[in-house]
Amino acid sequence: MDPRSALWPAAALTFNAFVWGVSWWPFRRLDALGLHPLWATVVIYALAVVVLVAARPGVWREVLCHRGLWVLVLASGTTNAAFNWAVTIGDVVRVVLLFYLMPLWAVLLARPLLGERLHRGAAARVGLSLAGAIVVLWPADGGWPLPRTLAEALGLLGGVTFALNNVMLRREAQRSEAARAAAMFAGGALVAGVLALVLTSVGRVGAPPPPAPGWTLGVLAMGVAFLASNLALQYGAARLPAHATAVIMLTEVVFASVSAVALGAGAPTLQALAGGALIVAAAAMAALARAPAR
Template sequence: MPVSRPELQPALALTFNAFVWGCSWWPFRQLEALGLHPLWATALIYAVAVAVILALRPRALGQLLGTPVLWLLVLAAGTTNAAFNWAVTVGDVVRVVLLFYLMPLWAVLLARLLLHEALTRLAALRVLLALAGAAIVLWPPGGGALPLPRTLPDWLGLLGGFSFALNNVLLRREAHRPEEGRALAMFGGGMLVAGALAIALGAAGRVAPLPAPAPAWLLGAATLALLFLAGNLALQYGAARLPANVTAVVMLTEILFASVSALLLGGGALSPSLVAGGALILLAALLAAAGPAASG
Protein backbone atom coordinates (compact mmCIF):
# COMPACT_ATOMS: atom_id res chain seq x y z
CA MET A 1 0.00 0.00 0.00
CA PRO A 2 1.74 3.21 -1.18
CA VAL A 3 2.37 5.97 1.36
CA SER A 4 2.27 9.55 0.06
CA ARG A 5 4.73 12.22 1.21
CA PRO A 6 2.29 13.83 3.73
CA GLU A 7 1.81 10.37 5.26
CA LEU A 8 5.52 9.59 5.48
CA GLN A 9 6.17 11.05 8.93
CA PRO A 10 3.12 9.39 10.54
CA ALA A 11 4.13 6.08 8.92
CA LEU A 12 7.67 6.45 10.28
CA ALA A 13 6.23 7.19 13.73
CA LEU A 14 4.19 3.97 13.59
CA THR A 15 7.25 2.07 12.40
CA PHE A 16 9.21 3.39 15.39
CA ASN A 17 6.50 2.11 17.73
CA ALA A 18 6.59 -1.28 16.01
CA PHE A 19 10.38 -1.32 16.34
CA VAL A 20 10.22 -0.60 20.07
CA TRP A 21 7.73 -3.40 20.67
CA GLY A 22 9.32 -5.83 18.23
CA CYS A 23 12.75 -5.51 19.87
CA SER A 24 11.57 -5.09 23.48
CA TRP A 25 12.26 -8.77 24.20
CA TRP A 26 16.02 -8.09 24.34
CA PRO A 27 16.02 -5.44 27.11
CA PHE A 28 13.50 -7.52 29.05
CA ARG A 29 15.93 -10.44 28.93
CA GLN A 30 18.79 -8.21 30.04
CA LEU A 31 16.70 -7.03 32.99
CA GLU A 32 15.83 -10.62 33.88
CA ALA A 33 19.55 -11.46 33.85
CA LEU A 34 19.98 -8.69 36.44
CA GLY A 35 17.35 -10.34 38.65
CA LEU A 36 14.26 -8.35 37.56
CA HIS A 37 11.44 -10.68 36.46
CA PRO A 38 9.50 -9.42 33.40
CA LEU A 39 6.33 -9.04 35.49
CA TRP A 40 8.11 -6.72 37.91
CA ALA A 41 9.75 -4.91 35.00
CA THR A 42 6.37 -4.41 33.31
CA ALA A 43 4.77 -3.10 36.51
CA LEU A 44 7.61 -0.63 37.12
CA ILE A 45 7.76 0.56 33.50
CA TYR A 46 4.03 1.29 33.41
CA ALA A 47 4.14 2.90 36.85
CA VAL A 48 6.43 5.53 35.29
CA ALA A 49 3.92 6.03 32.45
CA VAL A 50 1.04 6.36 34.92
CA ALA A 51 2.97 8.98 36.90
CA VAL A 52 3.60 10.99 33.73
CA ILE A 53 -0.07 10.84 32.66
CA LEU A 54 -1.30 11.88 36.12
CA ALA A 55 1.21 14.74 36.23
CA LEU A 56 0.12 16.06 32.84
CA ARG A 57 -3.59 15.11 32.94
CA PRO A 58 -4.65 14.78 36.60
CA ARG A 59 -8.35 14.68 35.68
CA ALA A 60 -7.75 11.30 34.01
CA LEU A 61 -7.90 9.63 37.43
CA GLY A 62 -11.42 10.92 38.07
CA GLN A 63 -12.48 9.75 34.61
CA LEU A 64 -11.16 6.25 35.29
CA LEU A 65 -12.61 5.98 38.79
CA GLY A 66 -15.97 7.30 37.62
CA THR A 67 -16.28 5.01 34.59
CA PRO A 68 -16.57 1.34 35.63
CA VAL A 69 -16.50 0.09 32.03
CA LEU A 70 -12.95 1.42 31.64
CA TRP A 71 -11.82 -1.18 34.18
CA LEU A 72 -12.44 -3.80 31.52
CA LEU A 73 -9.85 -1.92 29.48
CA VAL A 74 -7.53 -1.96 32.51
CA LEU A 75 -7.82 -5.75 32.64
CA ALA A 76 -7.45 -6.28 28.88
CA ALA A 77 -4.48 -3.92 28.44
CA GLY A 78 -2.79 -5.18 31.58
CA THR A 79 -3.14 -8.82 30.58
CA THR A 80 -1.79 -8.01 27.11
CA ASN A 81 1.38 -6.43 28.45
CA ALA A 82 2.00 -8.90 31.26
CA ALA A 83 1.51 -11.93 29.00
CA PHE A 84 3.46 -10.63 25.99
CA ASN A 85 6.45 -9.30 27.95
CA TRP A 86 6.72 -12.48 30.00
CA ALA A 87 6.38 -14.70 26.93
CA VAL A 88 9.08 -13.01 24.81
CA THR A 89 11.44 -13.01 27.79
CA VAL A 90 11.28 -16.77 28.40
CA GLY A 91 10.19 -18.23 25.03
CA ASP A 92 11.14 -18.38 21.37
CA VAL A 93 10.47 -14.82 20.23
CA VAL A 94 9.42 -15.67 16.66
CA ARG A 95 6.96 -18.33 17.81
CA VAL A 96 5.50 -16.12 20.55
CA VAL A 97 5.00 -13.14 18.22
CA LEU A 98 3.27 -15.30 15.62
CA LEU A 99 0.89 -16.73 18.21
CA PHE A 100 0.29 -13.21 19.53
CA TYR A 101 -0.67 -12.06 16.03
CA LEU A 102 -3.59 -14.47 15.86
CA MET A 103 -5.52 -11.30 16.66
CA PRO A 104 -7.63 -11.47 13.44
CA LEU A 105 -9.19 -14.67 14.79
CA TRP A 106 -10.01 -13.23 18.20
CA ALA A 107 -11.01 -9.83 16.79
CA VAL A 108 -13.68 -11.37 14.54
CA LEU A 109 -15.18 -13.39 17.41
CA LEU A 110 -15.06 -10.53 19.92
CA ALA A 111 -16.44 -7.97 17.45
CA ARG A 112 -19.34 -10.35 16.81
CA LEU A 113 -19.96 -10.82 20.54
CA LEU A 114 -19.41 -7.28 21.84
CA LEU A 115 -20.08 -5.04 18.82
CA HIS A 116 -22.66 -7.27 17.10
CA GLU A 117 -20.79 -7.04 13.80
CA ALA A 118 -21.85 -9.41 11.04
CA LEU A 119 -19.66 -12.40 10.25
CA THR A 120 -18.77 -11.64 6.63
CA ARG A 121 -17.18 -14.03 4.17
CA LEU A 122 -13.91 -12.12 4.39
CA ALA A 123 -14.00 -12.33 8.18
CA ALA A 124 -14.66 -16.09 7.99
CA LEU A 125 -11.72 -16.47 5.60
CA ARG A 126 -9.46 -14.64 8.06
CA VAL A 127 -10.58 -16.96 10.84
CA LEU A 128 -9.81 -20.04 8.74
CA LEU A 129 -6.40 -18.71 7.70
CA ALA A 130 -5.50 -17.82 11.29
CA LEU A 131 -6.64 -21.22 12.57
CA ALA A 132 -4.67 -23.04 9.88
CA GLY A 133 -1.57 -20.98 10.63
CA ALA A 134 -1.88 -21.62 14.36
CA ALA A 135 -2.30 -25.36 13.79
CA ILE A 136 0.88 -25.47 11.69
CA VAL A 137 2.87 -23.42 14.23
CA LEU A 138 1.66 -25.52 17.17
CA TRP A 139 1.85 -28.94 15.51
CA PRO A 140 4.29 -31.17 17.44
CA PRO A 141 7.49 -31.94 15.47
CA GLY A 142 6.89 -35.69 15.57
CA GLY A 143 3.17 -35.46 14.88
CA GLY A 144 0.70 -37.78 16.55
CA ALA A 145 -0.78 -35.13 18.87
CA LEU A 146 -3.22 -32.28 18.64
CA PRO A 147 -1.78 -28.84 17.71
CA LEU A 148 -2.26 -27.31 21.15
CA PRO A 149 -0.04 -24.99 23.23
CA ARG A 150 2.58 -27.06 25.01
CA THR A 151 4.66 -24.53 26.96
CA LEU A 152 4.13 -21.48 29.15
CA PRO A 153 5.32 -19.08 26.39
CA ASP A 154 2.80 -20.64 23.97
CA TRP A 155 -0.07 -20.05 26.37
CA LEU A 156 1.14 -16.55 27.20
CA GLY A 157 1.48 -15.64 23.52
CA LEU A 158 -2.08 -16.78 22.81
CA LEU A 159 -3.43 -15.05 25.92
CA GLY A 160 -1.62 -11.84 25.03
CA GLY A 161 -3.04 -11.84 21.50
CA PHE A 162 -6.57 -12.53 22.74
CA SER A 163 -6.43 -9.79 25.35
CA PHE A 164 -4.95 -7.36 22.79
CA ALA A 165 -7.85 -8.07 20.43
CA LEU A 166 -10.23 -7.47 23.36
CA ASN A 167 -8.35 -4.25 24.15
CA ASN A 168 -8.82 -3.02 20.57
CA VAL A 169 -12.51 -3.94 20.46
CA LEU A 170 -13.10 -2.16 23.78
CA LEU A 171 -11.26 0.92 22.50
CA ARG A 172 -13.61 1.01 19.51
CA ARG A 173 -16.68 0.55 21.71
CA GLU A 174 -15.55 3.24 24.18
CA ALA A 175 -14.11 5.66 21.60
CA HIS A 176 -16.45 8.40 22.90
CA ARG A 177 -14.70 8.38 26.30
CA PRO A 178 -12.07 11.07 27.00
CA GLU A 179 -8.68 10.12 25.58
CA GLU A 180 -6.72 10.69 28.80
CA GLY A 181 -9.06 8.37 30.73
CA ARG A 182 -8.57 5.60 28.18
CA ALA A 183 -4.81 6.13 28.18
CA LEU A 184 -4.66 5.92 31.98
CA ALA A 185 -6.73 2.74 31.88
CA MET A 186 -4.31 1.12 29.43
CA PHE A 187 -1.09 2.15 31.21
CA GLY A 188 -2.62 1.58 34.64
CA GLY A 189 -3.57 -1.91 33.53
CA GLY A 190 0.04 -2.69 32.67
CA MET A 191 1.06 -1.58 36.15
CA LEU A 192 -1.77 -3.19 38.14
CA VAL A 193 -2.13 -6.56 36.39
CA ALA A 194 1.60 -7.24 36.11
CA GLY A 195 2.17 -6.02 39.66
CA ALA A 196 -0.65 -8.14 41.09
CA LEU A 197 0.60 -11.22 39.24
CA ALA A 198 4.16 -10.62 40.41
CA ILE A 199 3.01 -10.35 44.03
CA ALA A 200 0.71 -13.39 43.86
CA LEU A 201 3.17 -15.64 42.02
CA GLY A 202 5.98 -14.38 44.23
CA ALA A 203 4.05 -15.44 47.32
CA ALA A 204 3.66 -18.88 45.74
CA GLY A 205 7.38 -19.08 44.98
CA ARG A 206 6.87 -18.96 41.21
CA VAL A 207 8.37 -15.50 40.63
CA ALA A 208 11.54 -14.10 42.16
CA PRO A 209 10.96 -11.18 44.53
CA LEU A 210 11.73 -7.63 43.50
CA PRO A 211 15.52 -7.29 43.76
CA ALA A 212 17.21 -4.70 45.90
CA PRO A 213 17.66 -1.37 44.09
CA ALA A 214 20.76 -1.39 41.90
CA PRO A 215 21.91 1.18 39.32
CA ALA A 216 22.03 -1.36 36.46
CA TRP A 217 18.43 -2.55 36.52
CA LEU A 218 17.01 0.79 37.67
CA LEU A 219 18.64 2.55 34.72
CA GLY A 220 17.56 -0.21 32.34
CA ALA A 221 13.95 -0.13 33.52
CA ALA A 222 13.84 3.68 33.34
CA THR A 223 15.26 3.66 29.80
CA LEU A 224 12.72 1.06 28.67
CA ALA A 225 9.91 3.07 30.26
CA LEU A 226 10.97 6.15 28.28
CA LEU A 227 11.13 4.10 25.08
CA PHE A 228 7.63 2.74 25.65
CA LEU A 229 6.34 6.24 26.34
CA ALA A 230 7.98 7.54 23.16
CA GLY A 231 6.57 4.59 21.24
CA ASN A 232 3.07 5.26 22.55
CA LEU A 233 3.30 8.94 21.61
CA ALA A 234 4.49 7.91 18.14
CA LEU A 235 1.55 5.49 17.88
CA GLN A 236 -0.95 8.20 18.81
CA TYR A 237 0.66 10.67 16.36
CA GLY A 238 0.69 8.20 13.48
CA ALA A 239 -2.69 6.57 14.07
CA ALA A 240 -4.40 9.98 14.26
CA ARG A 241 -3.08 10.96 10.81
CA LEU A 242 -3.38 7.78 8.78
CA PRO A 243 -6.35 5.65 7.71
CA ALA A 244 -6.97 2.71 10.04
CA ASN A 245 -6.08 0.13 7.39
CA VAL A 246 -2.74 1.84 6.65
CA THR A 247 -1.99 1.94 10.38
CA ALA A 248 -2.75 -1.78 10.70
CA VAL A 249 -0.43 -2.69 7.82
CA VAL A 250 2.45 -0.56 9.11
CA MET A 251 2.09 -2.01 12.60
CA LEU A 252 2.61 -5.50 11.19
CA THR A 253 6.27 -4.56 10.78
CA GLU A 254 6.53 -5.51 14.47
CA ILE A 255 6.61 -9.13 13.31
CA LEU A 256 9.54 -8.31 11.01
CA PHE A 257 11.46 -6.43 13.72
CA ALA A 258 10.86 -9.18 16.28
CA SER A 259 11.83 -11.99 13.93
CA VAL A 260 14.97 -10.36 12.52
CA SER A 261 16.21 -9.20 15.93
CA ALA A 262 15.53 -12.63 17.44
CA LEU A 263 17.41 -14.43 14.67
CA LEU A 264 20.37 -12.03 14.88
CA LEU A 265 20.57 -11.98 18.69
CA GLY A 266 19.73 -15.60 19.44
CA GLY A 267 16.19 -15.09 20.70
CA GLY A 268 14.51 -17.49 18.29
CA ALA A 269 14.91 -19.83 15.36
CA LEU A 270 13.07 -20.43 12.09
CA SER A 271 11.67 -23.77 11.04
CA PRO A 272 9.60 -24.78 7.99
CA SER A 273 6.46 -25.01 10.16
CA LEU A 274 7.02 -21.53 11.60
CA VAL A 275 7.52 -20.07 8.13
CA ALA A 276 4.43 -21.80 6.69
CA GLY A 277 2.19 -21.11 9.66
CA GLY A 278 3.49 -17.58 10.04
CA ALA A 279 2.73 -16.85 6.38
CA LEU A 280 -0.92 -17.82 6.89
CA ILE A 281 -1.21 -15.80 10.11
CA LEU A 282 0.37 -12.78 8.42
CA LEU A 283 -1.99 -13.15 5.44
CA ALA A 284 -4.97 -13.18 7.82
CA ALA A 285 -3.66 -10.00 9.47
CA LEU A 286 -3.13 -8.31 6.11
CA LEU A 287 -6.68 -9.20 5.04
CA ALA A 288 -7.93 -7.69 8.29
CA ALA A 289 -6.03 -4.50 7.51
CA ALA A 290 -7.27 -4.37 3.92
CA GLY A 291 -10.91 -5.10 4.76
CA PRO A 292 -13.65 -2.48 4.82
CA ALA A 293 -12.77 0.02 7.52
CA ALA A 294 -10.21 -2.48 8.69
CA SER A 295 -12.72 -4.12 10.87
CA GLY A 296 -15.30 -6.56 9.50
Protein backbone atom coordinates in the same frame (compact mmCIF):
# COMPACT_ATOMS: atom_id res chain seq x y z
CA MET B 1 -3.53 11.98 1.35
CA ASP B 2 -0.34 13.65 0.13
CA PRO B 3 2.46 11.03 0.41
CA ARG B 4 4.74 13.66 1.95
CA SER B 5 2.23 14.42 4.69
CA ALA B 6 1.96 10.69 5.44
CA LEU B 7 5.71 10.21 5.83
CA TRP B 8 6.07 11.29 9.46
CA PRO B 9 2.93 9.50 10.72
CA ALA B 10 4.10 6.32 8.98
CA ALA B 11 7.56 6.74 10.52
CA ALA B 12 5.97 7.21 13.96
CA LEU B 13 3.97 3.99 13.61
CA THR B 14 7.05 2.12 12.41
CA PHE B 15 8.94 3.37 15.47
CA ASN B 16 6.15 2.04 17.69
CA ALA B 17 6.32 -1.35 15.97
CA PHE B 18 10.11 -1.37 16.30
CA VAL B 19 10.01 -0.69 20.05
CA TRP B 20 7.56 -3.53 20.64
CA GLY B 21 9.28 -5.83 18.17
CA VAL B 22 12.67 -5.65 19.89
CA SER B 23 11.41 -5.22 23.47
CA TRP B 24 12.13 -8.89 24.15
CA TRP B 25 15.87 -8.16 24.31
CA PRO B 26 15.88 -5.59 27.15
CA PHE B 27 13.35 -7.70 29.06
CA ARG B 28 15.76 -10.63 28.84
CA ARG B 29 18.65 -8.44 29.95
CA LEU B 30 16.66 -7.25 32.95
CA ASP B 31 15.68 -10.84 33.76
CA ALA B 32 19.37 -11.79 33.69
CA LEU B 33 19.97 -9.03 36.26
CA GLY B 34 17.35 -10.57 38.55
CA LEU B 35 14.30 -8.47 37.64
CA HIS B 36 11.47 -10.72 36.45
CA PRO B 37 9.54 -9.39 33.42
CA LEU B 38 6.38 -9.07 35.52
CA TRP B 39 8.13 -6.78 38.00
CA ALA B 40 9.78 -4.89 35.13
CA THR B 41 6.34 -4.36 33.58
CA VAL B 42 5.02 -3.00 36.89
CA VAL B 43 7.79 -0.41 37.18
CA ILE B 44 7.68 0.62 33.50
CA TYR B 45 3.94 1.22 33.46
CA ALA B 46 3.88 2.81 36.91
CA LEU B 47 6.34 5.39 35.57
CA ALA B 48 4.04 6.04 32.61
CA VAL B 49 1.08 6.48 34.98
CA VAL B 50 3.03 9.01 37.04
CA VAL B 51 3.84 11.04 33.93
CA LEU B 52 0.24 10.91 32.72
CA VAL B 53 -1.20 11.92 36.09
CA ALA B 54 1.24 14.82 36.29
CA ALA B 55 0.06 16.02 32.88
CA ARG B 56 -3.67 15.30 33.38
CA PRO B 57 -4.43 15.06 37.13
CA GLY B 58 -8.20 14.82 36.63
CA VAL B 59 -8.13 11.93 34.19
CA TRP B 60 -8.98 9.27 36.81
CA ARG B 61 -12.42 10.73 37.34
CA GLU B 62 -13.35 9.76 33.78
CA VAL B 63 -11.78 6.30 34.09
CA LEU B 64 -13.65 5.49 37.32
CA CYS B 65 -16.99 6.66 35.92
CA HIS B 66 -17.06 4.33 32.90
CA ARG B 67 -17.09 0.56 33.32
CA GLY B 68 -15.95 0.03 29.75
CA LEU B 69 -12.63 1.58 30.70
CA TRP B 70 -12.33 -0.88 33.58
CA VAL B 71 -12.48 -3.69 31.03
CA LEU B 72 -9.75 -1.86 29.12
CA VAL B 73 -7.63 -1.83 32.29
CA LEU B 74 -7.87 -5.63 32.56
CA ALA B 75 -7.43 -6.29 28.84
CA SER B 76 -4.40 -4.04 28.41
CA GLY B 77 -2.84 -5.22 31.65
CA THR B 78 -3.19 -8.89 30.78
CA THR B 79 -1.85 -8.25 27.27
CA ASN B 80 1.31 -6.60 28.54
CA ALA B 81 1.94 -9.05 31.36
CA ALA B 82 1.46 -12.08 29.09
CA PHE B 83 3.45 -10.74 26.12
CA ASN B 84 6.39 -9.39 28.12
CA TRP B 85 6.70 -12.61 30.11
CA ALA B 86 6.35 -14.81 27.04
CA VAL B 87 9.04 -13.13 24.92
CA THR B 88 11.41 -13.27 27.89
CA ILE B 89 11.20 -17.04 28.39
CA GLY B 90 10.19 -18.48 25.02
CA ASP B 91 11.03 -18.69 21.34
CA VAL B 92 10.36 -15.10 20.29
CA VAL B 93 9.33 -15.98 16.72
CA ARG B 94 6.71 -18.49 17.84
CA VAL B 95 5.41 -16.24 20.62
CA VAL B 96 4.98 -13.24 18.30
CA LEU B 97 3.26 -15.32 15.64
CA LEU B 98 0.81 -16.78 18.16
CA PHE B 99 0.23 -13.30 19.60
CA TYR B 100 -0.70 -12.05 16.12
CA LEU B 101 -3.63 -14.44 15.94
CA MET B 102 -5.34 -11.32 17.29
CA PRO B 103 -7.57 -10.84 14.15
CA LEU B 104 -9.13 -14.26 14.83
CA TRP B 105 -10.12 -13.29 18.36
CA ALA B 106 -11.15 -9.78 17.27
CA VAL B 107 -13.69 -11.23 14.81
CA LEU B 108 -15.16 -13.46 17.51
CA LEU B 109 -15.29 -10.67 20.12
CA ALA B 110 -16.67 -8.03 17.76
CA ARG B 111 -19.95 -9.94 17.44
CA PRO B 112 -21.07 -9.76 21.10
CA LEU B 113 -19.33 -6.47 21.98
CA LEU B 114 -19.83 -4.40 18.81
CA GLY B 115 -22.69 -6.20 17.11
CA GLU B 116 -20.64 -6.88 13.97
CA ARG B 117 -21.74 -9.80 11.81
CA LEU B 118 -19.42 -12.57 10.66
CA HIS B 119 -19.33 -11.93 6.90
CA ARG B 120 -17.47 -14.02 4.34
CA GLY B 121 -14.29 -11.93 4.50
CA ALA B 122 -14.11 -12.26 8.27
CA ALA B 123 -14.76 -15.99 8.02
CA ALA B 124 -11.87 -16.30 5.57
CA ARG B 125 -9.56 -14.49 7.99
CA VAL B 126 -10.64 -16.81 10.79
CA GLY B 127 -9.86 -19.80 8.61
CA LEU B 128 -6.42 -18.49 7.66
CA SER B 129 -5.56 -17.66 11.27
CA LEU B 130 -6.63 -21.08 12.50
CA ALA B 131 -4.67 -22.80 9.75
CA GLY B 132 -1.58 -20.76 10.63
CA ALA B 133 -1.94 -21.56 14.33
CA ILE B 134 -2.26 -25.29 13.60
CA VAL B 135 0.86 -25.22 11.44
CA VAL B 136 2.90 -23.30 14.03
CA LEU B 137 1.76 -25.47 16.95
CA TRP B 138 1.80 -28.85 15.21
CA PRO B 139 4.24 -31.00 17.22
CA ALA B 140 6.98 -32.80 15.33
CA ASP B 141 6.35 -35.98 17.34
CA GLY B 142 2.61 -36.01 16.67
CA GLY B 143 -0.34 -35.20 18.89
CA TRP B 144 -2.67 -32.25 19.11
CA PRO B 145 -1.55 -28.77 17.96
CA LEU B 146 -1.80 -27.17 21.40
CA PRO B 147 0.58 -24.90 23.33
CA ARG B 148 3.33 -27.03 24.89
CA THR B 149 5.19 -24.37 26.83
CA LEU B 150 4.23 -21.58 29.19
CA ALA B 151 5.56 -19.06 26.67
CA GLU B 152 3.26 -20.35 23.90
CA ALA B 153 0.25 -20.30 26.23
CA LEU B 154 1.09 -16.74 27.28
CA GLY B 155 1.50 -15.70 23.65
CA LEU B 156 -1.98 -17.01 22.83
CA LEU B 157 -3.49 -15.39 25.94
CA GLY B 158 -1.83 -12.08 25.08
CA GLY B 159 -3.31 -12.20 21.59
CA VAL B 160 -6.81 -12.81 22.96
CA THR B 161 -6.61 -9.92 25.40
CA PHE B 162 -4.96 -7.69 22.78
CA ALA B 163 -8.00 -8.30 20.58
CA LEU B 164 -10.28 -7.44 23.52
CA ASN B 165 -8.17 -4.32 24.12
CA ASN B 166 -8.63 -3.17 20.52
CA VAL B 167 -12.35 -3.95 20.47
CA MET B 168 -12.84 -2.01 23.71
CA LEU B 169 -10.88 0.94 22.31
CA ARG B 170 -13.39 1.06 19.46
CA ARG B 171 -16.34 0.65 21.82
CA GLU B 172 -15.05 3.43 24.09
CA ALA B 173 -14.02 5.71 21.22
CA GLN B 174 -16.15 8.53 22.67
CA ARG B 175 -13.93 8.69 25.77
CA SER B 176 -10.97 11.05 25.80
CA GLU B 177 -7.57 9.83 24.58
CA ALA B 178 -6.10 10.64 27.99
CA ALA B 179 -8.65 8.44 29.79
CA ARG B 180 -8.07 5.50 27.44
CA ALA B 181 -4.29 5.88 27.78
CA ALA B 182 -4.61 6.07 31.58
CA ALA B 183 -6.68 2.88 31.62
CA MET B 184 -4.12 1.05 29.49
CA PHE B 185 -1.09 2.23 31.46
CA ALA B 186 -2.78 1.55 34.79
CA GLY B 187 -3.70 -1.93 33.59
CA GLY B 188 -0.08 -2.63 32.70
CA ALA B 189 0.97 -1.81 36.26
CA LEU B 190 -1.98 -3.31 38.16
CA VAL B 191 -2.41 -6.68 36.45
CA ALA B 192 1.31 -7.40 36.29
CA GLY B 193 1.62 -6.19 39.89
CA VAL B 194 -1.09 -8.47 41.27
CA LEU B 195 0.26 -11.45 39.34
CA ALA B 196 3.83 -10.72 40.41
CA LEU B 197 2.83 -10.43 44.08
CA VAL B 198 0.89 -13.72 44.00
CA LEU B 199 3.63 -15.65 42.21
CA THR B 200 6.34 -14.15 44.41
CA SER B 201 4.44 -15.14 47.55
CA VAL B 202 4.35 -18.78 46.43
CA GLY B 203 7.97 -18.79 45.28
CA ARG B 204 7.34 -19.01 41.55
CA VAL B 205 8.77 -15.55 40.81
CA GLY B 206 11.75 -13.92 42.47
CA ALA B 207 11.30 -10.70 44.40
CA PRO B 208 12.77 -7.53 42.85
CA PRO B 209 16.49 -7.21 43.59
CA PRO B 210 17.86 -4.27 45.59
CA PRO B 211 18.18 -1.09 43.53
CA ALA B 212 21.27 -1.16 41.34
CA PRO B 213 22.37 1.04 38.42
CA GLY B 214 22.15 -1.81 35.91
CA TRP B 215 18.47 -2.65 36.17
CA THR B 216 17.15 0.72 37.40
CA LEU B 217 18.65 2.56 34.43
CA GLY B 218 17.41 -0.18 32.12
CA VAL B 219 13.86 0.11 33.43
CA LEU B 220 13.94 3.91 33.16
CA ALA B 221 15.14 3.65 29.55
CA MET B 222 12.36 1.18 28.72
CA GLY B 223 9.80 3.41 30.40
CA VAL B 224 10.89 6.33 28.22
CA ALA B 225 10.88 4.11 25.11
CA PHE B 226 7.39 2.73 25.78
CA LEU B 227 5.99 6.17 26.58
CA ALA B 228 7.53 7.57 23.38
CA SER B 229 6.19 4.65 21.36
CA ASN B 230 2.69 5.20 22.75
CA LEU B 231 2.83 8.88 21.81
CA ALA B 232 4.11 7.88 18.37
CA LEU B 233 1.20 5.46 17.98
CA GLN B 234 -1.34 8.13 18.89
CA TYR B 235 0.32 10.64 16.53
CA GLY B 236 0.45 8.23 13.60
CA ALA B 237 -2.94 6.60 14.09
CA ALA B 238 -4.66 9.99 14.27
CA ARG B 239 -3.25 11.03 10.89
CA LEU B 240 -3.47 7.87 8.78
CA PRO B 241 -6.44 5.71 7.75
CA ALA B 242 -7.12 2.77 10.05
CA HIS B 243 -6.19 0.20 7.41
CA ALA B 244 -2.83 1.88 6.79
CA THR B 245 -2.12 1.97 10.52
CA ALA B 246 -2.87 -1.74 10.88
CA VAL B 247 -0.67 -2.71 7.94
CA ILE B 248 2.29 -0.68 9.21
CA MET B 249 1.92 -2.17 12.68
CA LEU B 250 2.46 -5.63 11.16
CA THR B 251 6.11 -4.69 10.79
CA GLU B 252 6.39 -5.60 14.48
CA VAL B 253 6.40 -9.24 13.36
CA VAL B 254 9.34 -8.50 11.06
CA PHE B 255 11.32 -6.58 13.69
CA ALA B 256 10.74 -9.27 16.31
CA SER B 257 11.52 -12.20 14.01
CA VAL B 258 14.64 -10.73 12.43
CA SER B 259 16.10 -9.55 15.75
CA ALA B 260 15.30 -12.85 17.46
CA VAL B 261 16.86 -14.95 14.72
CA ALA B 262 19.92 -12.69 14.54
CA LEU B 263 20.47 -12.88 18.31
CA GLY B 264 19.63 -16.55 18.73
CA ALA B 265 16.28 -16.13 20.50
CA GLY B 266 14.14 -17.71 17.79
CA ALA B 267 14.33 -20.47 15.19
CA PRO B 268 13.36 -19.69 11.54
CA THR B 269 12.01 -23.18 10.80
CA LEU B 270 10.05 -23.95 7.65
CA GLN B 271 7.07 -24.83 9.85
CA ALA B 272 7.16 -21.44 11.60
CA LEU B 273 7.58 -19.61 8.30
CA ALA B 274 4.63 -21.42 6.71
CA GLY B 275 2.33 -20.90 9.68
CA GLY B 276 3.52 -17.34 10.10
CA ALA B 277 2.75 -16.55 6.47
CA LEU B 278 -0.87 -17.64 6.99
CA ILE B 279 -1.21 -15.67 10.25
CA VAL B 280 0.30 -12.50 8.78
CA ALA B 281 -1.88 -12.87 5.68
CA ALA B 282 -4.98 -13.01 7.87
CA ALA B 283 -3.84 -9.92 9.79
CA ALA B 284 -3.13 -8.07 6.55
CA MET B 285 -6.58 -9.00 5.22
CA ALA B 286 -8.12 -7.62 8.41
CA ALA B 287 -6.25 -4.37 7.91
CA LEU B 288 -7.04 -4.01 4.21
CA ALA B 289 -10.68 -4.87 4.76
CA ARG B 290 -11.18 -1.29 6.00
CA ALA B 291 -9.55 0.24 2.98
CA PRO B 292 -11.90 2.57 1.06
CA ALA B 293 -13.00 1.56 -2.40
CA ARG B 294 -10.97 3.17 -5.20
